[in-house]
Amino acid sequence: MYKLVLMRHGESQWNLENRFTGWTDVDLTETGRQQAKQAGDLLKENGFEFDLAFASVLKRAIRTLWIALDSMDAMHTPIGLSWRLNERHYGALQGLNKAETAQKYGEDQVLIWRRAYAIAPDPVAEDDPRNPRFDARYARVPADELPRTECLQDTVARVVPFWDESIAPAIRSGRRVLVTAHGNSLRALIKHLDGISDEDIVHLNIPTGQPLVYELDENLRPIRHYYLGDQEAIAAQMQAVANQGKAQ
Template identity: 50%
Template sequence: MRTLILLRHGESAWNSKNLFTGWIDVDLTSHGEDQARDSGRSLRAAGLLPQSVHTSVLTRAARTAALAVEAAGTDAPIARHWRLNERHYGALQGREKSEILREFGAKRFRQWRRSYDLAPPPAPVDGTGDAAHDARYADLPRELLPRTESLADVTARLLPYWHDAVVPDLRAGRTVLVVAHSNSLRALVAHLDRLGREELLDLNIPTGMPLRYDLDEDLVPLVRGGRYLDPRAAAEAAADVADQGRRRLGTTR
């Protein structure tokens, strides 16, 4: 059996403001830092000490990984890679979610957030947060730097890293922790569980909640969907993620 733990980063400064973040690099809030440390302590209590850690190059995920590993009491190496970055939300980045919901309607809002193959309008060249001006991506050909992405695009860029970096760690028998983002983790869960497009619409991954997958020798999940270490809290937090955008319009459940 192989063990994989998925963890969405702790609450970021823009999560707390209900903004589309994408590739914009923002830090954790103090609550997000607490979530990261709590995640590490939960892993330690469950006997799941990571032996290999993979995260994105974005600060909110990288810091979550570092804080969680420290709290777990392990010195596991941490690898960072842009292929684990959040989905690029194009022209939506930096905009408040309830404003987008109001402007474009519930159907388009949900499609942009949760569908498989619909990308938001592209961000302008040289606009705010253009990755072409970020030193972390200086060695990448410009054509690899997105201006918008669908979940299908995220899947296409993520899977090479999964196969080349994460899978070898799993096959070597290491307990692997992947700390990433809502949509990069949705793409990975969809790959693991072979989710259909309609199922993807209802897949919401909460911040700071470790999700355990036990995999067979072919890296097929023994339990489809895995198991959150705290299932009740994760279900409540996932429902809150689904409600983003409606909260500030006074239409939450």
Template identity: 45%
Template sequence: MSERLLVLVRHGQSEWNLKNLFTGWRDPDLTELGVEEAKTAGKRLKADGYTFDIAFTSKLSRAQKTLDLALAELGQTGLPTIENLALNERDYGELSGLNKDDARVKWGEEQVHIWRRSYDVPPPGGESLKDTIARTLPYYVTEILPKVLQGNRTLVVAHGNSLRALIMVLEKHTPESIMKRELLTGVPVIYRLKPDSTIESVVDLAG
């Protein structure tokens, strides 16, 4: 059986990342830097000898484009790929599209900080990280993890908060520690799993 390989990649920088806007389920494109980050992810994985059997991504174009660019560098265009909104970014509700500084002016520094960094307090009309995990984790358990445990080398390209949901389980984070777990855009995190789905090894290419 092939190794139980799971690689997570946060999409490259988006236009709204650059503009300091809350993005959520809105669908801006990658910046030029984001395109380069996506290509670099593919180059780094290829340089280390990785290939994949299946990929998963969200319904948002910044993640899909990152995946496509990385796969092109890997020479794996046409890899079987599954898109699902369960892997979409956290929905920021009424904050979506707002500049983060403008949001602080409107609601106050402390309130915006709570919405961004608390585990279970959602912004108006949106999701908390707890809500995002409740959406993302069942999909991981029923659709992604079985592929990995069957020996399919699996690549997941998604978003900061949807990937944190997976990392919370993989790395056994608490609600407090997961909020501090940083994920850089376009940087692969490479897990090898044991047969019981726990981590055998992890390599974060961010260092």
């Protein structure tokens, strides 16, 4: 049996401000840093060790990983970064407040933009500074793979190849792997791992800074999964994520 740990980054500045973030490279808040430290402490207390870690190329995920590894006294752990683990690109919504957007367009519309599997928000314009083509870190990504908006289906389409080509082979070779990423890039990966339907994935919300352990069989099929931390607090955090799209 293999174990894989998935973790959404700690609270970011735009999580705190309740703004659609996507590929915007915002940093952690002080709370987010504490969550990352607590996650590392929890992993250490529960005897977890890692041979390899992966993160997106966004600093909220990278810093969460650094802080967690530091608190585990495991900063020697090799890290692989990939744009394929980035948050879903939120298109023209990036930067807008989620509750204000719900007041303007209605909660149902915001729920569609946040959770519909195959409906993407409007894209940012070709010359919009939020277009990733202006960001040097994506210079080597083929232009036709760089999104200007995404729905979860699009995110699945670029996360799964990274699972197949990088994460799964590492696990099969016996390495113990930690993946630090984002609400929606992890929803994409979990949908793939657990075979969750397009309808049911709508209801999955992932809390910030909580290690999620997957036990996998020899074919990397999930046997079971569980969050390591306080179950009541995690349930409350998941509900809070769901509520972020309410008009208030």
